[in-house]
Amino acid sequence: MNPVIFTAPLAIAVIGAVLAALISITDKIVNNYGDLTIDINSGKRKLEIKGGSPLLSTLAESGIFVPSACGGKGSCGACKVKVLSDIGPHLPTEPPYLTKEEMAENVRLSCQIKVKQDLEIEIPDALFNIRRFTGVVERIKDLTHDIKEVYIKLENPAEINFTAGQYGQLEIPPYEKIKGSTQRAYSMSSPPSDKDHVEFLIRLVPGGIVTTYVHQYMKEGEKIAMVGPFGDFAEQDTQSPMICVAGGSGMAPFKSILYDMDEKGPFERDVWYFFGARTKKDLFYLEEMQALEAKQERFHFIPALSEPLDEDEWKGEIGLITDVLDKYLKEIVPDADPKEGYLCGSPGMIDACVNVMTANDIGEGDIFYDKFA
Amino acid sequence: MKMSPFYVKAQDNMQPGIITSSGFLGDDTRPIVDIIEHDEEIMQQLGLDFEEVANRLHELMEEGRKGLGEPITYQQFLLQVYEARGFLPSPFEDGIFRKVNVNIENKKNGKTLLVSELSIHLLQQHHFLQGRGSPYRLEPEDLKGTLEL
CATH class of the missing domain: 3.10.20.30 (Beta-grasp domain)
Incomplete structure (x- = not known):
């Protein structure tokens, strides 16, 4: 039998091992900064x-x-x-x-x-105050066909202190072809008083790594991590009327802010909340917002549909949320006081709303938002 | 077509974890020049022009942005634009692109396409429709069926 048949693969394996060791040693020397x-x-x-x-x-x-x-x-x-x-x-x-x-x-x-x-x-x-939290997914609820409410019980640390309007970075584990853990930022929708939980509203983005995981793989009872709180989007300490605009999962920080204000008593300022969707099936928390409106005299909730269906039998505002906002700022919201704008949505939505607000005499410095989707 | 250093570098940049977590190649193990050449043949067979397709996709993305993140009807299409913070560099190292996706649904035939600003650039400038199994792969048949070109 030809000894080359045995020795050649062995020699190649030895050379390969030596090269791998050399690369490893070189890497340790070159990249060792001590x-x-x-x-x-x-x-x-x-x-x-x-x-x-x-x-x-x-x-x-x-x-x-x-x-x-x-x-x-x-x-x-x-x-x-x-x-x-x-x-x-x-x-x-x-x-x-x-x-x-x-x-x-x-x-x-x-x-x-x-x-x-x-x-x-x-x-x-x-x-310095930001922490990595681990917890358990306590509840996943469908709010619309493409938005889920994810309610997480915190375990370590067991409590979080945050300001209503802030966001956290949800960290999901590797799955399918996604090799490493992945973080994405989402506003917290729970009020700060619920210290041992955080809630997120997560809209499915086609092809999105984290939203796909949340919508197709996440299960109640599983362990999950988040880092936070981040951001300075929050109710300002003034008496100016608040003009709030959101669509889709942009509801999240406003739910947190509004529930936080409600827990503190009667609203001391007017709050106008414009919420845009395409059809009635894209709307959610209608009953919750209408209940808050009935309880808080100074809260005004204006949902608007851009393309209502006949079967929606929609009696509310119709049009793009920017058009409805413009109409209210010109005709309905009292003109007397300086106002503050609060926005949550995509960069395009925020840019469009800033244009409407500034055209209606809300100063650019009085418009607040976190510009992320 | 030859895998010049330009394409070798681009293919390296398309691996998972370099620019995006899932990369641009999916399960496709072919050199990108073969992917491009094959897709050019299919596009030609289907009577699709890269420039015309790219212009139509740009138009639909801009119309979709008018929905401000919500779905909006334009002609026979239901368009929904998703925007995230930041940019993605082209794997061919010829520009950076906003993280904007548009989901295009043809309401007449139910066919859909998911297109990003970057994927339109790759189609237009490099005739690269991405590897099979890539989340943003643009199948020529899907382009024809959805856009009705």
Whole structure:
């Protein structure tokens, strides 16, 4: 028998093993940045970390969670951090998400830069309060054909403190072809008083990784994680009438804000809430909002359908929510006081509503929103 | 067609986890030049012009955006646009694109298409309809059936 038949595969295997070992050793030498320090906000926190990983995940491993709507893929531009140390020029992936001022101040996308040296950085102090929570999906409820209400019992930590209007990043496990866990941002719809739960309203986005999981794979009783709370979308501490506009799952922060206001007693300001949908089957929480309207004299709920069906027998407002909003601001909402705008929806919806509001004398600085879907 | 360094780099960028979690190739193991060449043949057989298809998809996306996130009827189509924060780079490294998807339902025949701003660019500029099994794969037959071109 020809000995080459046996020795050739063996030789190839040995060479392959040697090469793999060389690559592994080289990687450890080249990418070993050793023990490093990250100084946050001029000494408020000092982290001792191992170098070599992206700043975003390095901070997260130390319990500092910078918001990221895409989970660190460099495609949302949310994870901005001001870096005071000299770490070289911006990477080609960063400028599309940064303003000229941010570039000049060395604001960086923390998912894109690796920690290779001691760093000094600045982040909002509020990020120190953000935690990763684990819990159990207690209830999943269909609100419409494409929106689910997901109610989660928190276990560790068992309670959350947040301001009505804030959002959390729901983290789902790997499934099917999705290899890693994935996070996406959703506003919390439960009131802050329900400290041991969080509730999200999640609309199915075709092809969406997290929404597909929630709609097709998530089961009651399963373990789930979220990071939060994030965001500064909240009721402002003024007496100005609130003009609120949402559609679809944009209902979430308003449900939280309105229930929170209701728990504190009679509304001390007028609240006008415009909610848009296409047909009656796309509407939800109608009874809840109408009950709140009956209880709170200063609350006005205006649902509007853009394309009602005959069988809907719809008696309410008809038209795009921007048209209905414009009509009310011109003809119905009292003109006396300066008003505040509150928006939740897609970037396009927000841009359109801002245009209507500013055209009706609501100052751009008095319009509040988190611009994410 | 030859897998030049340009296409080799693009195919690397299309792997899962590089630009999007699921990538652009689905279960398709062919070199992208073969995917492009094959789809060009089918488009030609079906009488579809890449430029004409791209223009129609752009038009439907812009009309769908007028629904402000809710479904909206335009001609024979029910359009719903989904927008998320941020951008996606093209795997061919020739631009970045808003994360905007439009679901196109032809109300006459019930056929649907899911199209992103990036997938229109890939179709228009590179004749790349994505690999089989990719969530954003644009099957030529689906384009013809849904758009009625």
